[in-house]
Amino acid sequence: MIARTLRPALLAMAITAFATGAALAQKKYDAGASDTEIRIGNTSPYSGPASSYGVIGKTEEAFFKMINDKGGINGRKIKFISYDDGYSPPKTVEQVRKLVESDEVLLVFSSIGTPTNSAIQKYLNSQKVPQLFVASGAKKWDDPNNFPWTMGFLLDFQTEAQIYAKWLMKEKPDAKIGILYQNDDFGKEYLRGVKDGLGAKASSMIMMEESYEVSEPSIDSHIIKLKAANPDVLMIFATIKSGAQAIKRTAELGWKPLQIINNGASFVSSVMKPAGFENAQGVLSAAYAKDGADPQWNDDPGMKRVYEFLDKYMPGADKTDGGIIHGYGVSQTLVKVLEMCGDDLTRANVMKQAASLRDYAPDTLLPGVKINTSSTSYAPITQLRMQRFKGDKWELFGDLLSRDAQRE
Structure with a gap:
């Protein structure tokens, strides 16, 4: 009699446990992410007074192509959408609104410039869209209390x-x-x-x-x-x-x-x-990063990977251009963050994982320089020589x- 009573209860418990497990394993997405794709937005000065920095955006595009050719991130391909803002803050605002409201990117990544990023910081935070690894060393990017959706990358x-x-x-x-x-x-x-x-x-x-x-x-x-x-x-x-x-x-x-x-x-x-x-x-x-012109790095495993990437994805590129080294290193760091996100590709989790980097060293950083972040420190790089x-x-x-x- 007792056994008959227990069987339905155990069955109900098993069903509940299964349902809970399935719920926990369920994939989570915000705009810009799906089973097959992750959309990343960017603005770069491909024209205008700071156009020399445009090589950073071109390097990032080539890096993500390499990642896609290798199968993507957890099976998802990156769609990198990069617009020219001419290093003009009003143009940056226009392009970022397009990225968020029309292209529906998951995050805005490595946009270049202090005045340009300053113009979009409040908007992105109000929309709760990550403004991740800003390509500027302004101290304001390390302010998680007031701007929890903005994180820098460079030493300030x-x-x-x-x-x-x-x-x-x-x-x-x-x-x-x-x-x-x-x-x-x-x-x-x-x-x-x-x-x-x-x-x-x-x-x-x-x-x-x-x-x-x-x-x-x-x-x-x-x-x-x-x-x-x-x-x-x-x-x-x-x-x-x-x-x-x-x-x-x-x-x-x-x-x-x-x-x-x-x-x-x-x-x-x-x-x-x-x-x-x-x-x-x-x-x-x-x-804080290795110099592509310096022969001391010719046998360095990390720089060997950089050179192999350039030979295949940016043939003819000037290996002495520091913008290329930066573009590679910051892209590699973003890939690490997205890998850490697993199947939870929500904007909140992107920021959570970005703030959870521990002694991470992209191929491009000088020996001893490590990336560390936390919920109270949004300054990934804090060392140099x-x-x-x-x-x-x-x-x-x-x-x-x-x-x-x-x-x-």
Whole structure:
């Protein structure tokens, strides 16, 4: 009698357990994801004053093609939709609205520029669409309390500038500094970082601050004004074209200050080469990624994979272009995040997994540099090393430096 009573109860329990398990195993999707596809949106300056950075978007497109050729991510193919915004914030807003409302992408990935991303940050957060691995080092991308749907990728500009300033105070404490910076959020964050790094000595060490507009065809007049002040250190916080012009014009004037240029304008092929290798000798910068022009990485397993990718998917590409190295590394990191998402391809889970990276090292990062994120830290890269330009490539020196400019 008892056995007869138990059988239906056990059967009911089994059915319930099966149904619960099936529910747990059920795939979850938001707009932009399905059993077969993941749609990723992007804006890049394929035209306009920052068009040299367009190679990043082209590299990302080629990388995702490679991933698709290998079967995709958990069986799903990536559809990468990238629009030209010309480095114009109003155009960025227009294109991102199209990506979200018409193309219905799962996320917006690696859009380039500080002013451009600033223009779309509130919109994407209001729509709860991930603005993931922003291609800008502004500190504002690491603000999960106020902007939980936005995450940066690069070491932030202020920290990078603080490291330069603290290096100067140690190595050249009596330096007289002139600063050239782009007159927008990008340049102003570097300026702020230098002043923070110099602390009480900022007013005595900084002789002149000279800003330029990104729309200016030439920055020659600004370099001439800085030379007239005669600082012995010139800090250049610029985008690619203006960075190359600054180094070249400084040499043409016969002026020989110690020059420090920001990481994002230190690319060999698009900055140092146009400036003239002979003019760039001794210029300082900092790096967190490997330099494709440096033969020390020829036998590095990660860079071998990068070179194989370029040979097959971007034949003829300039391996010394830092934009290519960045595009590869950030794309590889996104693939890692999407793999971690499994069958839960909701926007909330994308951000959860992006904030759960532990000691992750894409093929492109320098030894010792690791990506770590959490729900309270949206700053994936926090380390770099100083480098000096010599011959036709950068040479690393010193120890690994972290966000607080202390040695690791």
